Amino acid sequence: MSFLHVDSITHAYFTKESAKVAISELTFVIEEGEFISLLGPSGCGKSTILSLIAGLQQPTTGTIKLKNKKITSPNNQVGYMLQQDYLFPWKTIEENCMLGLKLTNQLTVENKERTLGFLDEMGLSDVKKAYPNQLSGGMRQRVALVRTLATQPDLLLLDEPFSALDYQTKLKLENLVASTLKTRKKTALLVTHDIGEAIAMSDRVVLLSKHPGKIARVFEIPKHLRDITPFEVRNSPDFGMHFQTIWEELEAYE
Amino acid sequence: MNSSQLKKQHASYLLDLQIEKRIVLAWQVFILFAFFTIWELAGRLSWVDPLLFSYPSKVGNLFLSKLVDGSLMIHTSVTLLETIAGFILGTVLGTLFAAGLWWSRKASRIADPYLVVLNSMPKVALGPIIIVALGPGYLSIIAMGASISVIITTLVVYHAFHTVEPNFVKVIRSFGGNKKQTFVEAILPASFPAIISTLKVNVGLSWVGVIVGEFLVSEKGLGYMIIYGFQVFNFTLVLLSLVMIAIFSSIMYLMVEWIERKLIRN
Structure with a gap:
């Protein structure tokens, strides 16, 4: 039994003019504790895949099973981190972090304290009474991470969470997210179009082709790169080689 | 340096x-x-012509004598209460209707042509019907004050609900939040700025509704004072009423701005 089993899902969008197949016959599995990246050109249905796994949409055909249970609606076991932080500007940082707990009626003292502790770990305890517009982009994305992890999901869906940040902040946050997920033994699925990011962060990189989205190839990242931080991966001697391989493959599907 | x-x-x-x-x-x-x-x-x-346009000292003298005999207080407070009631009723009802339309996409599509017709119709034209239906008194005048702002409030607030950043909704839904939670946690607070800006418009609209209502009912209030002054050709009285309206509608507007500052954060 796999942790997450995506079994031959196809998803089509209907408009007045057309029926467009966004993803077609997609099958892959993720084992517990793995970090998988979905890499592909725009239009390969990356975000659609995350929406389906999050239970926000139902696939047209096929099933998605999490711990052998079919996903039919959003649930506590899956956390979703969006491209931008989308913190609510009218809530304080603390209130933003508690949002998931509030929505799922889990605002217990214990849960609150754990979340506040986590906020502290992220170096954000000074700003918990502040409002999102008083924070920098990197800080805001860190708050979004706390918000996502507050409800203790087992699987994290990351939809290009670093794409809106400047390069330096992005590198720092990659390290932070990778180490946070590793120590908490979370399983993660990252969607990205950044080859370097995919190599640096993942155990496996799944390459998608577009129109409709299909799995083109799967790259295993060697063990010695998995065990070091994303920043160290970027500086390792064989990073360039992996980058080159994936680059060429990606070019072929453009 | x-x-x-x-x-x-x-x-x-x-x-x-x-x-x-x-x-x-x-x-x-x-x-x-x-x-x-x-x-x-x-x-x-x-x-x-001083008979038509009067002049400030004459208006001032009339103000003092009306203040002393107490009639100005009565007329002003009646109009003010009617306007505030109409203003609040129109805004609250409009926001509630907008919430209903947001809740059911089908309802909003069905209601769409009717809202267009109701919005383009001059609501004061309903005055005689309202007065016959609710009787010539406070109730009719408040209803007029409310009716003039309720449809435009519905349309503007519904539009605001509809254009809330969809990713805020996605955040709520990804946590398994239901429709009510989506409304309370995301849609409504995100729309506060739009609701406040309709409040500012509604201040003016409610005054129009109430003054026209008082023209028609002709019993009490600043609108009655205007009609009475017009009929007996006492334009000093008309101008006094106008000055009072200008003062109190400005105060109401300033109060809305104060509420805005209290309520809206960036």
């Missing part, structure tokens, strides 16, 4: 701001006085 120089520069910058502010205020006060002085002179020296 060292720190003392910087401080000096900053002080002179602040001084410039202060001077600018004073100049603006001085002009505003000057225009006010000039207006009343010219009006007074024009009336007294018969540049304009």
Whole structure:
């Protein structure tokens, strides 16, 4: 039994003019504790895949099973981190972090304290009474991470969470997210179009082709790169080689 | 530049701001006085017909005598209460309707042509029907004050609900939040700025509804004073009513702005 089993899902969008197949016959599995990246050109249905796994949409055909249970609606076991932080500007940082707990009626003292502790770990305890517009982009994305992890999901869906940040902040946050997920033994699925990011962060990189989205190839990242931080991966001697391989493959599907 | 120089520069910058502010205020006060002085002179020296346009000192004298006999207080407070009631009713009902339309996409599509018709219709034209239906009194006038703002509030607030950043909704839904939670946690607070800006429009609209209502019912209030003054050709009375309306509608507007500052954060 796999942790997450995506079994031959196809998803089509209907408009007045057309029926467009966004993803077609997609099958892959993720084992517990793995970090998988979905890499592909725009239009390969990356975000659609995350929406389906999050239970926000139902696939047209096929099933998605999490711990052998079919996903039919959003649930506590899956956390979703969006491209931008989308913190609510009218809530304080603390209130933003508690949002998931509030929505799922889990605002217990214990849960609150754990979340506040986590906020502290992220170096954000000074700003918990502040409002999102008083924070920098990197800080805001860190708050979004706390918000996502507050409800203790087992699987994290990351939809290009670093794409809106400047390069330096992005590198720092990659390290932070990778180490946070590793120590908490979370399983993660990252969607990205950044080859370097995919190599640096993942155990496996799944390459998608577009129109409709299909799995083109799967790259295993060697063990010695998995065990070091994303920043160290970027500086390792064989990073360039992996980058080159994936680059060429990606070019072929453009 | 060292720190003392910087401080000096900053002080002179602040001084410039202060001077600018004073100049603006001085002009505003000057225009006010000039207006009343010219009006007074024009009336007294018969540049304009004083019977029609009256003049400030005459209006002032009438103000004092009406204040002493207590009638001005009654008329003003009646109109003010009706306007505030109509304003609140129109805004609250409009927001509730908008929430209903947001809740059911189908309902909003069905209601769409009717809202267009209702919005383009001049609501004061409903006055006679409202007065017959609710009786010639407070109730009709409040209903007129509310009816004039309720449809436009519905449309504007519904539009605001509809254009809330969809990713805020996605955040709520990804946590398994239901429709009610989506509304309370995301849609409504995100729309507060739009709701407040309709409040500002509704202040003016409610005054229109109430004054026209008082024209028609002709019992009490500043609208009644205007109609009465018109009928007996006492334009000093009409102008006094106008001055009172100008003062109180401005106060209401300022109060809405105060609420806005309290409620809206960035």
